[in-house]
Amino acid sequence: MKHAIGLIAVLVLAILAVPVLAEIENKTATTLSWREANRIAVARYQEAVQKYQNAVDRYQIARQQFIAMRERVGSFRQANETPELINKTKVFLSNAVNKGINNLELVKKWIDKINISEEKKEELISTIDIHISNLEGLMDDIEAIETKEDAIAISKQIRAEWTSARVAVKKAVGLAMVHRTDFVINRLEVLADKLQQRIDSLKAEGKETAQMQDLLDNFNDHLETAKEKYELAKQKFSEISDVGDANKLFAEGRQFLREAHQQLKEAHAKLVEIVKEGRAQNVSVETEISQTAEEVGGEA
Known part of the structure; x- marks a missing residue:
């Protein structure tokens, strides 16, 4: 088989092409327990980042050794593979799989950190765990490699599994971002209701509320578009x-x-104007904002 050893490299070099979304939220905690949970989540995420980088370093070293060995002994067309070449192949494939596993662990830590429900977190993380388990299962197969045919077959399995994992990662990361956005929208909807109640109360007291009502209506328009x-x-x-x-x-x-x-940024801008208008009317709406933050977590 022409350039079979090159085929292994081509198949495996592509398995880790997907970038990991490494966006980290920095939200102000409203309670000590939330702050502590956030601190732990950040620490776990940073640990996962370091593990991933270590895996990348090991992979690059193994790849360089693998290429050097290939250049010395030629392709797998040779009838008798050298034990050294087979061992280098095992190391190369093992480090590639470990890099993939650490990549997936990094995605899991990111999902675990963001503001979504625990139920949604578990659902998304479970899909990633399936692929981690599948990749871990390939390690025994790699260790059992004895021939060029074994190596090529395993490299194809690795590529197929990582292709499937990449699809799962994109879906999980996308849905995680969606759930996080939903969290923000729900929080702002609660706030809009509280502000409307406050404006209605002020109006019943005979106070001027027309400007605040217009701003709140604009706030709700942006919120509705964001929901769409x-x-x-x-x-x-x-x-x-x-x-x-x-x-x-x-x-x-x-x-x-x-x-x-x-649209949420535009809604927030209207919220700032509502606060300013309230102050101009000697009316405070900060209570409604802070209460909403306490009820749903994070900053309002």
């Missing part, structure tokens, strides 16, 4: 099922999320 974009993003990410359309659907979903986030 959120639903479109959720649909795109939910449709990810195979490698053929994963990149396209992920990109489309991410664009809808960007548009949703822009």
Whole structure:
């Protein structure tokens, strides 16, 4: 088989092409327990990042050794493979798999850190765990490699599993971002209700509320548009099922999320104006904002 050893390298070098979304949220904790949980989550994430980098370093070293050995002995077309070449192949493949596992662990830690429900976290993380388990299962097969045919067969299995894992990662990361956006939208909806109650109360007291009401109406308009974009993003990410359309659907979903986030920024700007207008009228709405933060967590 022509350039079989090169085929192994080509197959495996591609398995870790997906970038890990390493965005970290920095939110102000409203309770000591939340702050402590966040500190632990950050520590776990940083640990996962370091493990991933260590795996990358080991992989690069193994790859260099593998290439050097290939250049010395030629391709696997030789009838008698040298034990040294087989051992280098095992190390190369093992480090590639470990790099993939650490990559997936990094995704898990990121999901565990963001503001979504524990139920959603467990659901998303479980899909990643399946692929971690599958990759771990290949380690015994790698150790059992004795021939060129074994090595090529295992490298194809690694590539197939990582291709499947990449699809799962894109879907999980996309849905995690969607759930996080949903968390923010729900929080702002609660806040909008509280502000409306406050404005209604002030109006009943005979105070001027027209400007605050207009601002709140604009706030709600932006929030409604954000919800529409959120639903479109959720649909795109939910449709990810195979490698053929994963990149396209992920990109489309991410664009809808960007548009949703822009609307949320506009809504936040209106919230700032509401606070200023309240102060101009000698009326405070900070209580409603702080209460909402305490009820749903994080900053309002």
